[in-house]
Amino acid sequence: MKTSLRVFLFFLFFTLEVRVKAQQLATYPNDLNAIELPENCLEKQSAICAVKSHTGTKKSIKKNGLHLVLGSNSVVEINQKQIKLIKGHFLVMENSGYSLSTRKLKSLSTHGELLYEISEENSTVYAINDHVYLQTKGDLEKLMLLPATSLVIGKVGPKGYITDFPLLTTYRKLIQKYSQLYPSTKQDFLAQMHVYRNNWKVSGEKLGKLYKDNADLLIAQQKAADLKRKQSKEWLLKTNQGLVDLFRQKNYIK
Secondary structure: OOHHHHHHHHHHHHHHHHHHHHHOHHHOOEOOOOEEEOOOOOOOOOOEEEEEOOOOOEEEEEEOOEEEEEOOOOEEEEEOOEEEEEEEEEEEEEEOOOEEEEOOEEEEEEOOOEEEEEOOOOEEEEEOOOOEEEEEOOOOOOEEEOOOEEEEEEEEEOOEEEEOOOEEOOHHHHHHHHHHHOOOOHHHHHHHHHHHHHHHHHHHHHHHHHHHHHHHHHHHHHHHHHHHHHHHHHHHHHHHHHHHHHHHHHOOOO
16 A cells, blocks of 8 residues: 555544544533542642542543543542642643652653553553653653653563553544543644644654664664674684693694
8 A cells, every 4th residue: 555545544534533532522521529538628729639530420620730630430639739640541731830740650741731541550651742751760760752652651670660662652542532531622622633643743753763773773782792792702712722722732632
C-alpha cells in the first residue's frame, strides 16, 4: 500500500472515530455523589482533602489553578501544595499551583494536558498536547515524553521502577480514554483532537528517528564488543603459543 494511501486512510478513520466519541461525551455522568473526606473538604478548602468518585461517574475538581478530572472509581488526595493520584484514571487539564505525584512517581508535570492511568501492576502516562516531565521514585533524572506518546511504568526493580521505551499512542486508544474524561463541549473536544492529530504526526517522525539512532547505537556497541572479544581471543592464542615455544626452547623440544 502506498504511503499516501495509508496516510489518507489514517486521517479518515481518525476523523470518524473522533466524531463518534464526541457524540458520546454527554453520556458519561459528571459530579455525581463523589465522596469527600472530610465532608465538603473541597468547598471548605481543608488542609487535607481526599476525594473518591463513584463507579460509573466522573468528578471535576477546579481550584487555585488546578483542573483535574477523576474517572470512574478513582481516588485522589489533595493538600495545600501537593496532589497525589492514588487509584483509577485521571485527566489533568490544568495545573499551575500544585506538585503532582503518585505511588510510583516522585513528580509529574506538563504545561498542557495529560492522562494518568493506574492499574493493578502498571501505571501509564499519556502526553496529549504538550511535553510531559516525570521522575520515578529511585531515579535521579527526569524523563520527557513527547506529545501524543505514552509510557508504561512497571514493577519496582533494583534501580527503581521499570519503564518501557516511550511509544506513540494509537489514536483509537487515546480518543477512547480522553472522551470518557473530557469535561467540556463537543466543539472543544473536536478542536483538541485536531491538535492531537498534528502532534501525533510530528512525534511519530521524532520517535522514528530516535528508534533508528538507538538501534544504530546498539549495533555499534555490539560491533565494538565483538571486535574486543576477537582481539582478546587473538591475544590469548598468541600468548599461549609464545608460552609453548618458550617451554619447548627450555626443554630442547623441537
